[in-house]
Amino acid sequence: MLGVVKTVLVADDERVLLFRDRQFERVLQPGRYRFLKPGSRFSFEVLKLNQVYLAHDQLELLLKKPEFARHVEVRRMQENEVGVVYVEGELHRVLEPGERLVTWKDVSNVDLRVFSLDKLAPIAEPLLSHLLRAGFERTARASRIVHAVVPDGQAGLLFENGRLVQTLAPGRYGYWAYNRDLQVQLYDLRLQMVDVAGQEILTRDRVSLRINLNAVYRLVDVEMVAARLKDAADFIYKRLQLALREVVGTRTLDELLADKNLVSEVIYNDSYETLKGYGIELDRVGVKDIILPGEMKEILNQVVQAQKAAEANLIKRREETAATRSLSNTAKMMEKNAVLMRLKELETLERVVERIDRISVYGGLDSVMNDLVRLTDDRPDRAS
Structure with a gap:
């Protein structure tokens, strides 16, 4: 009897696909099962529930079987939708437009959040941070997200399919890049x-x-x-x-x-x-x-030098004229005032004495004061 009975044990975290004559028959739930004369008629395939995304070589055929379809949940993204899959609260996968997610109905730790692509809206900051940190910004073929940081002192312009749609203030932005061509151009607003x-x-x-x-x-x-x-x-x-x-x-x-x-x-x-x-x-x-040019620079230098020389000569002539005018005025004043004349004589005497080392005086102080320096000629005129 033991030779013709096959016992199959299905654990709580397992599901077993039963095939008879290589044709799917049903899904075995957790428990103990016995099959008579298994031989080559029965075959079994064990699938783990911790396999979040149900994958099988014949998945398309299995989904058409009512006995299989009632155990799984199929969620397909529309062409204008994108999905974010969380497993036990952690970001696990991004579903692109038209992509399908197949999971066991008995699995309760899978959460799918769907976002519409009809309107261009920025991705919320917490989700954007998670997507960037988990490396979901792009696939091997294209970008999932257009991500841009606008620094202080700058402005960003968001273009959708070549058309300006929004001006971005300083901050971080992320947009789903599916079904559209998005570009962000930065402009510096500082001097x-x-x-x-x-x-x-x-x-x-x-x-x-x-x-x-x-x-x-x-x-x-x-x-x-x-x-x-x-x-x-x-x-x-x-x-x-x-x-x-x-x-x-x-x-x-x-x-x-x-x-x-x-x-x-x-x-x-x-x-x-x-x-x-x-x-x-x-x-x-x-x-x-x-x-x-070099030649013009030399010519201008000569012109400047000539101008400065002319200005210097003019200043010198003005000073000489002023000095002569001053002497003329002084002479007129001394001619009319004997005291001024005598003071000028004494000033002249002082200058002369400064240049002589030794002076011998004869005739007393009166002779020194009266005869040593005389600016006027007091001698009587001689008859010609």
Whole structure:
């Protein structure tokens, strides 16, 4: 009897598929089963319940069998849906649109959360963190999630299928990438600088100059910038370059050198409104260098030296004229005032004495005071 009976034990965490003559017959629940004359007519296949996703080579055929289908639960994502599978509260899998999840009905620790793709909505921050941490951001073929971080001082533009749909403030964002093409472009809202360097330009009087210009700007309307410009920095560079050539080419060298701020002011005034129409605010413009050719530099140096020499001569002549005028006025005053004349005589005597080491005086103090220095000629006129 024992030779013709086969005993099958099914544990609580198992299900056994019974096949008769290689045809599925039923699912064996936990318990003890005996089969007579098993021979080659009966075959058994053990499946574990801890296998969250039911997989079998003949799963499609088995699902068509009512005896099998009543033991399992089939959940299929629509083309506009995506599912997130949790097992015992832990993120376990992402179901893509059209994908199917087959589980045993007796398994209660599997939770499926379904999200609609009809509306473009950001993934909630907790779920986004779990998806990124678990490595579900992309598959081997494509991205599941479009993930972007917008730093402080910047703005993000979200495009869906090439169309701008939203402006993103600083923060972290994630969107399901199924059934759509999503892109996030970042724009810096802080002050930025552009250099227009090494510009070789002819002035109106045919002098070649090399000018270096820089400008500071900020983006104030990123949606307008994105709609009207492919490359904002390149556009600003070329606009300033053209403005610089126009300013320098219509003025002489003397005009440019006479007012160093002329170029900056004209370029700023000409470019401000133009850039504003593209969502760009021009903060300031400055000329860093105006470089002259070598020969022209030498000529200008000679001109400057000549000008400075002329100015020095003029100042010297003015001082000499002032000194002569002062002497003339002093002489007139002394001529009318004997006391001033005597003081001048004593001043002259003091200067003379300073230059003499030794003086011999004869005739007393009166002789020194009266005869040593005499600025006027008191002798009687001789008859001619």
